[in-house]
Amino acid sequence: MGAAAPPYHRHQAPYPGRFKDGGLGTEPAGAGRPSPSPSPASPQRGGGRASYAGPGAARRGACCCRGQEMIGRKESCASGQLPMTYLSCLAYILEEWTAVEYLKKYFFHVVIISRSDEVKATKDPLSEVWDSARKTVASFWDIYARIWHGYELHGVENLPEGPGILVYYHGAIPIDYLYFLSRLFLWKKRLCLSVADHFVFRLPGLKLLLEVTGVMPGTREECLSALKNGHLVSISPGGVREALFSDESYQLMWGNRKGFAQVALDAKVPIIPMYTQNVREGYRMFKERRFFRKLYESTRLPFTPPYGGLPVKFRTYIGEPIPYDPNITTDELVEKTKSAVQALIKKHQTIPGSIWKALMDRFDRHRKSD
Template sequence: MDATQNPLRRALFRFAETGAALSALYHRARLLGAEHLPEQGPVLLVGNHGLWGYETPAFFHLIHQATGRYPLGLAERGFFKIPLVRTVLPWLGGVEGTREKALASLRQGHLVVCYPGGAWETFKKPRHHYTLRWEGTLGFARLAAQARVPIVPFAGFGVDDTFLCPNDERWCVPLAPGEKYRVPLGIGLGPLPLPVKMTFVIGPALTPPPSDAPESRLKHFRDRIATTVRHLLVRACHA
């Protein structure tokens, strides 16, 4: 990641780095299985997303600590409809979640983080905490197959417990004007999130099918990744 483009971008990046480090400290965040992350070369990390995506800075901070690499994150395309956010997010490692931009990032040799559950997992209701809803997507499997890069599965526990959110739809607001996703409002420890412990577990890399694999094989690979993430969640819960 290039944080030296201009003074404003550099200052914002350093501020975000400090905030991520403080978040990791506040939540006693740990990263297990870092030996599965390569020191160089492209790789696609795939796992579960936490409430509001709040855990992402701490997770990225731990990855950088372990590998010296700054990960890029595939972000919900709706965020890039918000004027200020679409300018700042790329400065902090956010990549618009299109196949073209994801492929470009991998071909440039980056470590790319993908959350197949997308906004559904980010804005889920309490009854859906730590559940994956990947049945309708093959995007990440196709991406890995087309880019010919391994998928490294991961899971984060504690990431859905940082705020208390009601199930009532009336306590939700739209992500942006005209957007279908609604963000649940929540409370923490006063102005802070709840000081829950976060544990991230990374598993061994899995090789995707070839780029010309039929859809049935891609679905099998997707389901294999999802099953692996669920197993890693159990491990993270008990770590």
């Protein structure tokens, strides 16, 4: 009988041979266990990753060697001198993916618990302390967007270097907006602050998460402060009502909402229209909604159930900015913005929306531009 295994702690993963820095091996490769001999089919390469000094390099070299032996010869993960389970084999492969290292530390609520003290110390939830976490979450959303919706983002060059207000059409489930935020952060390392409906802030346990991701109630003072600090601020004037009760005709449901235009004039910033093609074909609401509409109007809570989740093609288009004009009125700016969003819809969307066509768009190799 062998000696009892040492207790596992957070700096040491439960795989055989793992370095304390996160690399493979609680002891250097080859210590206490046989090392695999180089395969003739996969000779060692001089100056490669395994040649770097340090335990991490030893881990990468060992992993690369095993990967070449197993995968290069198309052998089973359990074959060779060092038999491994399929789970261990998968772990070796995934360890080479940087995003997994981020995931282990920062994924979703774990990041809130693990780094809340640092954020409190900075007294700024938008601090760069959270950039690693944002990058992790953005990376996984972007992977999902690419795989499930073949997501494309067009017109990023239309975003100003400084502050501005993005105005967009609200889908039944605004997953397209999450895709946009994720890709913008990955491409430009830029955080776009989001104005959300008040019901979101009634949900328990989300306060810090909302603050860190730049979600705010959208009072005039908060929006002006964010714009003054150089941020992009996004808002859907239709909000929850548009999400619940618009349909495949893609009608805007802004009502009498003018606050975004007044803030743009007060802050002297441009307004940038934005729209995602096929967003209503990805998720839809049921046709009979009179009961749910009465319920929403009385409670302001979104009880209407959506359906869908289909892998339709999503393309987000950012239109040309509407520059600040001191001579324009609030009502005129609202109408100008509405016309700009409607123009994007008319240009890029089949109306009424068709789920079948939206699915077929996945096979359209022609990349549409602005």
